[in-house]
Amino acid sequence: MQSLFMRSAFKSLSLALALGIAAAAQASEADVKKGMEAFIGAPAVESVTRTEYGGLYEVLLKNGQLVYTDAKTSFIIDGNVIDTATRRDVTQARLTQLAAIDFSTLPLEQAVKVVKGKGTRVIATFEDPNCGYCKRLGKELAQMDDITIYTFLYPILSEDSAVKSNNIWCAKDQGDAWTSWVVDGKEPARADCDAAVVARNVELGQSLRISGTPTIFLTDGTRIGGYVPAAELEKALAKVKR
Numbered sequence: 001m002q003s004l005f006m007r008s009a010f011k012s013l014s015l016a017l018a019l020g021i022a023a024a025a026q027a028s029e030a031d032v033k034k035g036m037e038a039f040i041g042a043p044a045v046e047s048v049t050r051t052e053y054g055g056l057y058e059v060l061l062k063n064g065q066l067v068y069t070d071a072k073t074s075f076i077i078d079g080n081v082i083d084t085a086t087r088r089d090v091t092q093a094r095l096t097q098l099a100a101i102d103f104s105t106l107p108l109e110q111a112v113k114v115v116k117g118k119g120t121r122v123i124a125t126f127e128d129p130n131c132g133y134c135k136r137l138g139k140e141l142a143q144m145d146d147i148t149i150y151t152f153l154y155p156i157l158s159e160d161s162a163v164k165s166n167n168i169w170c171a172k173d174q175g176d177a178w179t180s181w182v183v184d185g186k187e188p189a190r191a192d193c194d195a196a197v198v199a200r201n202v203e204l205g206q207s208l209r210i211s212g213t214p215t216i217f218l219t220d221g222t223r224i225g226g227y228v229p230a231a232e233l234e235k236a237l238a239k240v241k242r
Contacts, residue, residue, distance in 0.1 A: 028071050032057045035073030051090075053081055058094065064209045066095055100221035101208060110197045110204070111150035112168065114175040116141075119148035121237050124217045126154040126205050129164040129181060129188075131213040133227035138182030140230040147237075151178060152201045154213055164188055166195040 029048040036045050036059055046060040056068045056077070068077040080091035106124055127134040141149060153169060155161030164181070170191035171177035180186040205215075216224040216233070220240045228236075 029057065032059065032069060032071060032073055036069065036076075039073060039076070051081075053083075053090065056081070060098065064098075064211075066091055066098075096222070099209075099223040099225075101217060101223065103217060103219045103221050106150070106152075106217070107200075107204070108150050110201055111152045112174040112178045114149045114151070114179060115147075116144060116149070117146040119146065120242075121147045121240075122150070122219050123147065123233075123237070124150040124152065126152045126201070126208075126210050126213055126215045127182075128155050128157045128161045128213045129153070129168065129178075130155075130157050130161045134214045135182045135185075137214045137216075137227050138179065140228070140233070142179070142183050143230045144234070152205065153178075153198050154201055154205045154210065155198065156202065156205070156213065162198065165198045167191050169193070169195050169198055 029050060032048045033045045036048070037043055044061050044063070046062045049058045049060075050056075051058050051068070055070060057071065059067050059069055059076075061067065065078075068081065069075060080089055082088070083090050103124070108124070111124060125134075125137070127137070141147070153165035155165040164187075167188040167190055168174060168177045168181065170193035171188060172191075177188045181188050212225065214227060216228070218224070218236060218240050222236065222240070224233075224236065
């Protein structure tokens with residue numbers, strides 16, 4: 001009986017200690033957030049997570065930036081953490097993880113759809129029609145086969161970008177209008193329709209912290225920021241599990 005009692009008491013004590021440690025960690029993360037925002041002078045912190053490295057806390061800012069600090073916010077590290085044992089860039093890996101999305105939540109009905117070949121491989125892009133790198137990407141995508149491309153018109157560069165986006169969205173053949181512009185430089189013809197979807201795309205992109213174009217998403221949620229040549233995109237697509 002005594003042994004059973006002791007085991008039960010030990011389990012209760014262990015549970016209490018575990019709960020106490022968890023509560024302390026949560027309180028500490030809350031304190032770190034409070035300290036960081038006091039230093040910044042604004043409610044700029046998205047989240048705080050304790051890391052496995054040297055007692056550091058990862059601080060994700062609302063602008064997508066990642067910095068590190070200690071429990072007392074007595075210093076701030078603005079730079080990358082490298083694991084010397086594996087030579088892994090921990091910060092970049094974490095940023096890639098944080099930048100990923102749930103692809104299934106994208107409202108694909110708001111995008112211009114282009115299917116090449118069977119179209120079994122799928123990507124989504126956010127692009128401004130006046131973005132030079134978007135035009136370069138368009139020429140690269142034109143070389144690829146067996147791919148479905150959902151392009152969210154994302155006019156963030158100028159008023160003319162919005163005009164072109166509206167005309168492309170309202171075109172009888174949206175895919176042809178988009179491809180003709182980014183690949184061949186053929187100005188999209190003026191067209192009128194309810195183009196409110198373009199404004200919704202801008203709101204969507206902002207919620208996803210898309211600050212530059214082109215931005216590419218793979219179906220596993222991976223985000224690729226900026227222009228990539230077809231060969232690199234092919235390698236990235238090959239890693240996506242179907």
